[in-house]
Amino acid sequence: MSTSSPTPPVGAPPSEPAATPANIRWTLLGVMLGMLLAMLDNTIVSTSMLTIVGDLGGLDHISWVVTAYALATAVSTPVWGKCGDLYGRKHAYLTAIAVFLVGSVASGAAQSMSQLIAFRVIQGLGAGGLASLAFALIGSLVAPRERGRYQGMTATVMAVGTVGGPLLGGLITGHLGWRWAFYVNLPLGLVTFVWCQVMLKLPRQRSKAKIDWLGIVLMTITISSVVLAATWAGTTYAWGSWQIIGLFVTAVVGLFAFVASQRRAPEPVLPLRVFATGNYKMASVMVCAAGAAMFGATLYLPLFQQSVQGADATSSGLLLLPMVAPIALVSNIVGKVMSRTGKYKIFPIVGSACLAVGLFLLSTMDTDTSRLVTSLYMVLVGVGLGFLMQMTTTIAQNSVEMKDMGVASAGVTLFRTIGGSLGVAVFGSLFTRALENHLPGSGTGNSDLELSASALAGLPAGARDAYLGAVAEGTQHIFLVAAVICAAAFLAALAVKEVPLRGKPGGAPGGGPGTGPAGAASVGAQAGAPATAATAPPGRPAA
Structure with missing residues (x-):
């Protein structure tokens, strides 16, 4: 059983890599390709769903294609993070x-x-490790003070995945068939695998610690209950039904049992010590709120623009450009400023404020709102997400020791997923209720209420106006609730304590040499060699 070193006192910066190796951008490119792989798959498959149902049938099980993937991803995320901490993040990532x-x-x-749903579970299990381990690898390779230099790469990957997925999905499905929506992962995945195998050099890491199977089982029960309740509430079952109430009760009981098990486990799957610092707790609140806001925006903004504003559905990915482009731009600028100054608290404060205001402005849209006005509001939302999203990961990672980098990063990813799942459930319920109020007798499911552009054009003028008014009202409710959620993120940002970031550009980390128990990674170091800190030449910052 491996031994755990004591947690540093609150406010003390944890051990981190001393400096960033010179060829880090080439190494991180392979890590980012893994993140892109998971992001593209989600959006490409969503675009292909109707074609899949037309070929395989099973319309009544279509939601499980998405739910099974999301559930497997959420459940496996902390497990991948812990395995990376115990047995090596490179091998876990591969x-x-x-x-x-x-x-x-x-x-x-x-x-x-049925086969597709089962295989999507396998795919989701792998996806759970792609995002969480990517952030953990970044935390292992780059000191927090220098991490901001590379935020632009992460934001660009997110932008490409968000915008390029629907466009690529439509192209693949229309010309090659829906099966290639999955097969397209193979060439990109193989390139990613080989790239990381060759370029990513980390010290060998072995542990005799036993896997916390009890914690994994309890965590699976808890997360599954939350995700299923969030997916089914307001659509498959009413919020007050015994099924949804039972799932929430199971989640609460499972959570208490899980916490109790983590206190006793020799090597817990999600160590409670990562929550010892207030900054990690506040980062979790912020990333949960940002996840809900981003999922809601990417789902319902294109629907509003296509239905109410008459935008072309075939270019739905481009509709999000006014929001996605500022995310990449602002993240890049903010990261460089953080690297030069070492200051970061102001960024989540400004970001959550911009996000809340932008979402509130989106909640004022109606059937007369122009695309230009909507785009301006989306720019403000994108600016807020650019200030907030990547910074929360840096704050969380700067709050823990190197040996907990994997579970800390996985925890942030998990909270983003849960926030998105709960947000989508609440937003979907609000949207459905608005449509049912305006269109009585139209059904209880989204599939009965959402109309294609051609079907909408064929409606009588009165029915069409009623439908557009219902969509506008549902969208207003969604973004008003999202603005309130992001107001909570603003309060959490105010509570963040600006703990000095470890590492100085071109030098050793401020706060003393040394690495955490997991070892600071040195790109280019020989496998099995001691973890040494790569330093830049005197007078020149590490690149």
Whole structure:
């Protein structure tokens, strides 16, 4: 059993890599490709769903294609993070890529909806490690003081995945067939695997610690209950139904049992010590709120623009450009400023404020709002997310020791997923209720209420106006609630304490040499060699 070193006192910066190696951008490119792999898959498959149902049938099970993937991703995220901390993040990351590719090939070859759902579970298990381990690898390779220099790369990956996914999905489905929506992962995944195998050099890491199976089971029950309740509430079952209440009760009981088990486990899957600092707690609140806001915006803004403003559905990914482009631009600028100054508290404060205001402005849209006005509001939302999203990960990672980098990063990813799932559930319920109020007798599910552009054009003028008014009202409710959620993120940002970031550009980390128990990674170091800090030449910052 491995021994744990004492947690540093609150306010003390944890051990981190001393400096960033010179060829880090090439190494991080491979890590980012893994993140892109997971992001593109989600958006590409969503675009192909109607074609998949037309081929395989099983319309009544279509939601499980998404739910099974999301559930497997959420459940496996902390497990991948812990395995990376115990047995090496490089090998865990390569394994996650391999699992994801196996699930992708199997999904593309599925002959029934049941098979597709089962294979999507395998794919989701791999996806759980792609994002969380990517952030953990970044935390291992780059000192927090220098991490801001590379935020632009992460934001660009998010932008490409958000905008490029729907466009690529429509192109692939229309010309190659829906199976290639899964097969397309194979070439990108193989390039990512080989790139990381060759470029990513980390010290060998072995642990005799036993896997916390009890914690994994309890965590799976808790997360599954939350995700299923969030997915089904207001659509498959009413919020007050015994099924939804039972799931929430199971989640609460499971949470208490999980916390109790983590206090006793020799090597817990999600150590409670990562929550010892207030900054990690506040970062979790902020990333949860940002996840809800981003999921809601990416789902319902294109719907509003296509239905109410008459935008072209075939270019739905481009509709999000006014929001996505500022995310990449602002993240890049903010990261460089943080690297030069070492200051970061002001960024989540400004970001959550911009996000709350932008979402509130979106809640004022009606059937007369122009696309230009909507785009201006989206720019403000994008600026807020650019200030906030990547900074929360830096704050969280700067709050823990190196040996907990994996579970800390996985925790942030998990909270973003849960925030998005809960947000989508609440938003979907609000949207459905608005449509039902305006269109009585039209049904209880979103599939009965959402109309295509051609079907909308064929409605009588009165019915069409009623539908557009319902969509506008539902959108208003969604973004008003999202603005309130982001107001909570603003309060959390105010409570963040500006703990000095470890590492100085071109030198050793402020606060003393040394690495955490997991070892600071040195790109280019030989496997099995001691973890040494790569330093830049005197007078020149590490690149």
